[in-house]
Amino acid sequence: MSTPAAAPREAPTPTTPPLVAYLLGLGDDALILAQRLGEWITRAPQIEEDIALGNIALDLLGQARVLLTRAGEVEGAGRDEDALAYLRDEREFRNVCLVEIPNGDFAVTMARQLVFSAYQYELWTALRHSGEPVLADLAAKALKEVAYHRDHATQWVLRLGDGTDEGHRRMQAGLDRVWPYVDELFTPDDAAAQLPGEAADPAALRARWTAYVEDVIARATLTVPTPTWHSRGGRAGLHTEHLGHLLPQMQHLHRAHPGARW
């Protein structure tokens, strides 16, 4: 080596560029929730609901594909959507913990859908004006999808909450189960903070999210939970134990048969 600043023998831990980190965060949210919703297929209460949850999962998967593909392009290390979805390990996933928690009963899933789709609705509304063209294009398309996801969850929360005693009890239990994971959605994110013209500030989404969600909960005769703890760290790769069980199921086919196609 002739240059004075010789490369160290071991590559340093690469610092992820903020745009890559941001795209991975949004893409992983959609990807992991799509995988979770897919678990309902053949298990939903009715075949009509099976189809609805499958459609929502596929919408999210479509969003994830755009986001991960773009993350790979910006990163410039030759990783495509498959490499990012199937060949990263748990600590490299940047999704919030909310999307990885188990489905529970239908009410838990609907509580999670209400929280997440109302969040995504505000997110994509803000990102329509992103300086990152792929984000702005995706936002215009995804907003229509998410408006339906939010409506679907709203309809179920209203019916279960303001329905039978058992429906009310289970829907409240569902809200209680997911509410500790709400704060993390709106926690300031290092990557987003470094991309003022491209990313949406998570904290700025909260007021409109709260107005929508609390109105639904009130109409459903339910109570907004006041959790005693809050999840954090998903965007930094620190996850619940549940992601460690989800990933092998999602990834094993591609890892066993790289590049497998239908």
Added chain:
Amino acid sequence: MSAPAAPRTPHGWPLWEVFVRARRGLSHQHVGSLHAPDGEMALRNARDVYTRRGEGVSLWVVPSSAILASSPDEQDPFFDPALDKAYRHPTFYEVPEGVEHL
């Protein structure tokens, strides 16, 4: 896979008939039926089941119980008398030459 603890509800939802209008100017066509707890949910289910490939611009759902159907037992009195009344078909007119758009 850990199976979600989905409650096993009886199949107690009412049946709805679904009508889709493919585009403006056409009438709604019956496309099938589905189960839903109420009309609002029936519309949403219809959207998922019958319009996910861009088939429609408008949806109707009607409770199946609101539809009166002719009975197969009455098929002869209902439909057979039409068969030998050829004068009901517009086949006895000469179309004058030069008439367009007919």
